[in-house]
Amino acid sequence: MNITIKDTVIIGSGPAGYTAAIYAARANMNPVMFTGMQPGGQLTTTTEVENFPGYPQGITGPEMMEDLQKQAERFGTVIHYEYITEVQMATEPGQLHRIVSSSGQEIQTRSIIISTGATAKYLGLEDETKYAGSGVSACATCDGFFYKGKPVAVVGGGDTAAEEATYLAKLCTQVYLLVRKHELKASKVMQERVFNTPNITVLFHHELIGLEGDKVVEKAHIINNQTQEKSELNVDGVFIAIGHKPNTELFQGKLDMDETGYLITKGKTTQTNLPGVFAAGDVQDNVYRQAITAAGTGCMAALDAERYVAEYF
Numbered sequence: 001m002n003i004t005i006k007d008t009v010i011i012g013s014g015p016a017g018y019t020a021a022i023y024a025a026r027a028n029m030n031p032v033m034f035t036g037m038q039p040g041g042q043l044t045t046t047t048e049v050e051n052f053p054g055y056p057q058g059i060t061g062p063e064m065m066e067d068l069q070k071q072a073e074r075f076g077t078v079i080h081y082e083y084i085t086e087v088q089m090a091t092e093p094g095q096l097h098r099i100v101s102s103s104g105q106e107i108q109t110r111s112i113i114i115s116t117g118a119t120a121k122y123l124g125l126e127d128e129t130k131y132a133g134s135g136v137s138a139c140a141t142c143d144g145f146f147y148k149g150k151p152v153a154v155v156g157g158g159d160t161a162a163e164e165a166t167y168l169a170k171l172c173t174q175v176y177l178l179v180r181k182h183e184l185k186a187s188k189v190m191q192e193r194v195f196n197t198p199n200i201t202v203l204f205h206h207e208l209i210g211l212e213g214d215k216v217v218e219k220a221h222i223i224n225n226q227t228q229e230k231s232e233l234n235v236d237g238v239f240i241a242i243g244h245k246p247n248t249e250l251f252q253g254k255l256d257m258d259e260t261g262y263l264i265t266k267g268k269t270t271q272t273n274l275p276g277v278f279a280a281g282d283v284q285d286n287v288y289r290q291a292i293t294a295a296g297t298g299c300m301a302a303l304d305a306e307r308y309v310a311e312y313f
């Protein structure tokens, strides 16, 4: 097997990974990136991105990610369209890490930048896929604006759902919050905000069972899970807010994570609990989850990795 030693390997090709690649490449670290199964990351699944600075007319997600890829390649990033299957991380500063990719390629590296992102959870309804980007969203901050002046529904009963509902209530005429149980799981403060917002209607014991509309969502079909009574809501958008799953299976038992699996970084850095291993983007952020914040921490991770390599090798 051909084993090479690199300054840094970037795992993941979303905004965090590409920004880390641009910075690391310009710092002469000759970064190697593994794209994973979704080259370009989550933004390749959306149409308009209107909130990333620098694009006054907006840009589609796939186009933006293509721009980032070109910029990273311009400075010499080597991109492999494979995913990582195994990571052995050093425990002492100055030791090499070992990474194996899906084709069996093995790389030793002085530092690792983890930017494997997170995946929004969905209910598993066929209509969620059918209307993805055409009325179904998992991000109110990203897509709420498209529903300005229109009625929407939010699915979920936790803090995320409560936050999405109150955010959307400022833009939308009416927000229906569909809660499976008889109460909200959200914190007391968030619950109060929901109940004190006049244009949020909380529908306890209600579940989404289907969507209807000509190309875009026009109606949500719901069911009362106590009485089994079915009804419909006239809404233009449905926001699924039942949580996210960070892509951290590879690092389980190796890196410090919070109770929901997000990687933990130290203070204002991207440093994980192991030396030379840095984390950027949604994989370590269960709060902001935006392209710009992912890009920002990608920049930080490259700078942290560069300083680490300069100090210990």
Ligand code: FAD
Binding pocket: 011, 012, 013, 014, 015, 016, 017, 034, 035, 036, 037, 038, 039, 040, 041, 042, 043, 045, 046, 048, 049, 050, 051, 052, 082, 083, 084, 085, 115, 116, 117, 118, 120, 138, 139, 142, 143, 247, 250, 280, 281, 282, 283, 289, 290, 291, 292, 294
């Ligand atoms: P991701 O974009 O999640 O990328 C993760 C990468 O890791 C992928 O390339 C994946 O293939 C790779 N990966 C995973 N496992 C492995 C592995 N084992 N080996 C190698 N690679 C691996 N944000 C905005 O700011 N504005 C918007 O308008 C907006 N709209 C959105 C619309 C939708 C439909 C969605 C889903 C999200 C949207 N977001 C938006 C959120 C934004 O996409 C994310 O915050 C951002 O993509 C996070 O970037 P990331 O680099 O951390 O990870």
